[in-house]
Amino acid sequence: MKRVCAGFIVAVCAVSASAADYSESPNHQIGGLGFMTLEGDDVDYTVGALVGSIASKHRVSNRFSLVPELRLGIGLDDDKVIVGNTSVDVELKYFAALSVKAQLDVTEHLYLFANPTYAYSSVKGSSGDISLSDSDSAFAIGAGAGYEFYRGVSAELSYEKFSDASVTSLGLKFPM
Template sequence: MKILKAILAVSFTGFFCNTASADWNFGVSYMNFSDNSSTPTAEVVEQNDEFSVKAMALSVGYLYSIGNSDFSVMPEARYGYGFGDDTITVDDQKVVVEADHFAAFSLRGIYQLSKNFVLFAQPSYGNLKLKASTDDSRFSQDEWQFGMGAGLSYSSTRSVAFEVMYEKFDDIDIMSAGVRFRF
């Protein structure tokens, strides 16, 4: 009898753990940040100089279904590190621009278009730390801003999805592509 109770306890624990974690989402994405109107610091770069920097980001979110509808929401946290840099020329001086890190908190609104395709929009509150340097000086910008994004996701299986997204934070445009895993 004790063995049966132990088996039932383990079975129920496993069932509830699987049910509780069924809507966790983890993702990894490649992000391209570009700015075609201003750069990290006005002292270094004038208007209309464009730069483009890259980052890899990890994300975690939890999917909440809204009744029996095709709508759901997912709060999400993202964090990524920049890699590489971009060099622009201002007044005959080379300026190197690089992304240090990116962090954001989002609330994704999701609409199920079909069995495999999802359309989403998400307001975000994010931080992109940019660094700019010349031979003579270094500057950085590190501020939190509100942004808005939208994207499309394709699910090849229930647990794997590929997504593309466009986001806008003030003067920064972000294009990203990634893969999301659902547990």
């Protein structure tokens, strides 16, 4: 799965070369690359991931758009937690999410969004010779903001709350 995620991220980056010929149209494809942190609520851990995304922007009105988005990520930053008297290494193996952003253009460059999300993640915990993996899927609600600093190229910051975890993301979006 890590190879699939890495291949997807490389493909999204390669397609970003088309950004030079970008012209604003009401509906267009958007690629993205970013970093996210996943924080557990039940067990206090924080892991990070490199995330690639692909989205399709559909303008509903002059200032409002719907943006379905697929995100895939691979773990980069692990954490160490203490369970009882045992030190456990926590690693995010991969992350996948599907969301639909309701995006409001506040100014020509600034936009805000809210999004329901369905996500799937696989986390591995290991201590010495013992290793356990857990996969989970859940719904979340999120919100964020973006700033378009060049035609079609923007930076986004978002927060999503799941029932037992939260995700904070910072990414770069570009036309495809």
